[in-house]
Amino acid sequence: xxxxxxxxxxxxxxxxxxxxxxxxxxxxxxxxxxxxxxxxxxxxxxxxxxxxxxxxxxxxxxxxxxxxxxxxxxxxxxx
Amino acid sequence: xxxxxxxxxxxxxxxxxxxxxxxxxxxxxxxxxxxxxxxxxxxxxxxxxxxxxxxxxxxxxxxxxxxxxxxxxxxxxxxxxxxxxxxxxxxxxxxxxxxxxxxxxxxxxxxxxxxxxxxxxxxxxxxxxxxxxxxxxxxxxxxxxxxxxxxxxxxxxxxxxxxxxxxxxxxxxxxxxxxxxxxxxxxxxxxxxxxxxxxxxxxxxxxxxxxxxxxxxxxxxxxxxxxxxxxxxxxxxxxxxxxxxxxxxxxxxxxxxxxxxxxxxxxxxxxxxxxxxxxxxxxxxxxxxxxxxxxxxxxxxxxxxxxxxxxxxxxxxxxxxxxxxxxxxxxxxxxxxxxxxxxxxxxxxxxxxxxxxxxxxxxxxxxxxxxxxxxxxxxxxxxxxxxxxxxxxxxxxxxxxxxxxxxxxxxxxxxxxxxxxxxxxxxxxxxxxxxxxxxxxxxxxxxxxxxxxxxxxxxxxxxxxxxxxxxxxxxxxxxxxxxxxxxxxxxxxxxxxxxxxxxxxxxxxxxxxxxxxxxxxxxxxxxxxxxxxxxxxxxxxxxxxxxxxxxxxxxxxxxxxxxxxxxxxxxxxxxxxxxxxxxxxxxxxxxxxxxxxxxxxxxxxxxxxxxxxxxxxxxxxx
Numbered sequence: 001x002x003x004x005x006x007x008x009x010x011x012x013x014x015x016x017x018x019x020x021x022x023x024x025x026x027x028x029x030x031x032x033x034x035x036x037x038x039x040x041x042x043x044x045x046x047x048x049x050x051x052x053x054x055x056x057x058x059x060x061x062x063x064x065x066x067x068x069x070x071x072x073x074x075x076x077x078x079x
Numbered sequence: 080x081x082x083x084x085x086x087x088x089x090x091x092x093x094x095x096x097x098x099x100x101x102x103x104x105x106x107x108x109x110x111x112x113x114x115x116x117x118x119x120x121x122x123x124x125x126x127x128x129x130x131x132x133x134x135x136x137x138x139x140x141x142x143x144x145x146x147x148x149x150x151x152x153x154x155x156x157x158x159x160x161x162x163x164x165x166x167x168x169x170x171x172x173x174x175x176x177x178x179x180x181x182x183x184x185x186x187x188x189x190x191x192x193x194x195x196x197x198x199x200x201x202x203x204x205x206x207x208x209x210x211x212x213x214x215x216x217x218x219x220x221x222x223x224x225x226x227x228x229x230x231x232x233x234x235x236x237x238x239x240x241x242x243x244x245x246x247x248x249x250x251x252x253x254x255x256x257x258x259x260x261x262x263x264x265x266x267x268x269x270x271x272x273x274x275x276x277x278x279x280x281x282x283x284x285x286x287x288x289x290x291x292x293x294x295x296x297x298x299x300x301x302x303x304x305x306x307x308x309x310x311x312x313x314x315x316x317x318x319x320x321x322x323x324x325x326x327x328x329x330x331x332x333x334x335x336x337x338x339x340x341x342x343x344x345x346x347x348x349x350x351x352x353x354x355x356x357x358x359x360x361x362x363x364x365x366x367x368x369x370x371x372x373x374x375x376x377x378x379x380x381x382x383x384x385x386x387x388x389x390x391x392x393x394x395x396x397x398x399x400x401x402x403x404x405x406x407x408x409x410x411x412x413x414x415x416x417x418x419x420x421x422x423x424x425x426x427x428x429x430x431x432x433x434x435x436x437x438x439x440x441x442x443x444x445x446x447x448x449x450x451x452x453x454x455x456x457x458x459x460x461x462x463x464x465x466x467x468x469x470x471x472x473x474x475x476x477x478x479x480x481x482x483x484x485x486x487x488x489x490x491x492x493x494x495x496x497x498x499x500x501x502x503x504x505x506x507x508x509x510x511x512x513x514x515x516x517x518x519x520x521x522x523x524x525x526x527x528x529x530x531x532x533x534x535x536x537x538x539x540x541x542x543x544x545x546x547x548x549x550x551x552x553x554x555x556x557x558x559x560x561x562x563x564x565x566x567x568x569x570x571x572x573x574x575x576x577x578x579x580x581x582x583x584x585x586x587x588x589x590x591x592x593x594x595x596x597x598x599x600x601x602x603x604x605x606x607x608x609x610x611x612x613x614x615x616x617x618x619x620x621x622x623x624x625x626x627x628x629x630x631x632x633x634x635x636x637x638x639x640x641x642x643x644x645x646x647x648x649x650x651x652x653x654x655x656x657x658x659x660x661x662x663x664x665x666x667x668x669x670x671x672x673x674x675x676x677x678x679x680x681x682x683x684x685x686x687x688x689x690x691x692x693x694x695x696x697x698x699x700x701x
Contacts, residue, residue: 008293013230014240014242017230018235025235055427058427065297065423066264067239068259
């Protein structure tokens with residue numbers, strides 16, 4: 001099943017790589033990825049889509065929340 | 080660097096404690112060292128090089144200016160043979176002390192040699208701060224000499240990595256690194272500091288950390304989480320329905336400082352306890368209710384208790400593949416699985432819990448103990464206790480006691496007789512690691528130091544060195560294998576350089592014993608590159624060459640007891656190689672893809688049911 005995740009990220013050196021690297025290291029393929037500045041220049045919004053079952057998605061969301069630069073992870077299509 | 084002296088501003092504002100160096104101009108390197116001093120760091124492990132020289136010079140000056148009354152340095156810098164050694168020394172220090180271990184290395188190869196200890200420490204939740212020199216900011220990305228993209232490399236294996244490109248952030252970043260390393264689920268934090276930042280003059284603030292709003296908000300929520308009455312009630316109602324409840328305790332008991340709370344809980348309600356490899360020492364292995372280790376090479380009685388339990392309480396444990404190889408068949412009779420962990424990502428990751436709590440383990444256990452006592456939940460577990468005692472008696476660890484060859488288990492039993500669960504023991508990885516976990520007792524946490532998740536051969540010797548710096552007066556023993564110790568054999572010299580009274584045991588079975596065990600089972604005994612009988616290494620002469628005054632090889636079993644006694648009593652570094660039965664195996668063994676009921680117990684531990692023949696190479700499990 002296709003899922004969309006919306007991630008708020010602090011603009012730190014290497015922060016994007018750490019998110020992308022986490023998904024790769026845990027066996028997820030990112031299908032689409034958009035990164036854009038928010039009203040706060042210190043924060044970016046990262047929107048990505050990926051496929052996976054509910055358990056896999058729950059796990060990758062939890063793991064993403066452990067990244068120090070990550071402010072928030074939302075899964076709007078699943079709300 | 081200026082000497083510490085209290086500032087007049089601090090004197091003028093009673094009640095507000097200010098850092099005595101607040102407002103002072105310092106170099107970035109001095110700031111790094113001052114924050115280390117403020118964090119209480121009392122030893123550093125590292126190897127120098129071009130890009131870290133300013134920090135090394137600052138450490139040198141700090142030590143020269145703050146020499147202690149006994150003439151010792153406040154922050155000695157211990158130099159390994161290889162940066163990987165420094166990383167495992169810092170990890171051994173952290174594992175033995177519970178404090179943050181600190182390693183300081185140079186850019187490029189210095190930093191990449193730290194990758195293995197950093198990943199190892201993430202996997203075992205060990206708090207480290209690793210400071211790496213980096214080429215100057217203007218040279219980053221130019222393929223400069225000794226340049227490596229450490230932020231990228233470490234980003235995928237550390238808890239967090241900082242690349243400091245703004246000198247004004249250095250002080251706060253250093254302090255924050257310690258906070259991240261030790262908070263929540265602990266882990267290693269890498270701070271990559273370009274050389275020009277180390278040389279920049281800046282004003283020392285003496286306080287302040289990075290904001291990290293996301294991390295801190297999540298951390299606060301977890302640290303403040305408490306069990307509501309309703310949660311406690313659900314827990315105890317399920318527990319009081321259980322007839323065979325079992326605690327499965329992991330490394331979180333050790334990391335979370337929850338051993339005393341666990342003991343109090345067990346004293347109150349009487350649940351038997353089995354621990355993971357990382358949890359060993361979290362519950363006194365000599366206690367009547369202790370079942371020692373469970374899992375792939377767990378004791379038969381622990382694994383049978385897991386098979387039989389109807390209620391499983393997982394504490395700071397994560398159902399990893401060495402424990403729950405087949406998660407659906409793990410604890411198959413457990414009608415209720417309760418799970419407490421500090422990491423939300425571990426709940427329901429492998430095994431669905433019927434009840435869970437995310438928060439500090441010691442507080443959760445104290446709360447449950449109080450609630451259960453207050454509400455008079457008493458369990459009648461005498462049948463279960465009798466059952467567990469019978470399992471321990473009928474399926475006790477055992478081996479070929481009549482063999483003419485020296486059995487590794489006998490060596491460990493002899494060491495155990497002297498150590499009595501009080502020695503700090505590090506290990507390499509493989510058969511000797513499992514034998515040490517099975518045959519040694521551990522009465523308290525932070526006494527077994529072993530690479531649990533990553534399984535890094537070469538861990539034992541440097542980890543023991545780091546542990547001896549954490550516990551200068553303790554008996555520290557490295558139980559190693561001939562193949563494992565080779566990986567970081569250069570650190571033998573580090574032991575004698577610093578005059579550490581380490582005791583190093585090499586159980587020599589002339590090869591990679593665990594690999595051979597798997598090759599026997601699954602590859603028809605084709606010992607592809609695991610046999611080392613053509614290797615020419617003379618370990619005793621190697622140890623002597625590195626300055627060991629006591630270095631012996633034991634080949635006769637009738638000399639075992641006397642040799643071990645003399646070895647452990649030696650006042651100084653000692654090295655003992657024991658030529659063991661090369662065919663000695665690690666039993667019990669729950670084969671890859673098998674469940675606990677299919678456990679092989681070997682020829683000397685009675686099994687409950689006859690094991691089925693191993694289905695060779697039928698699995699991708701490892």
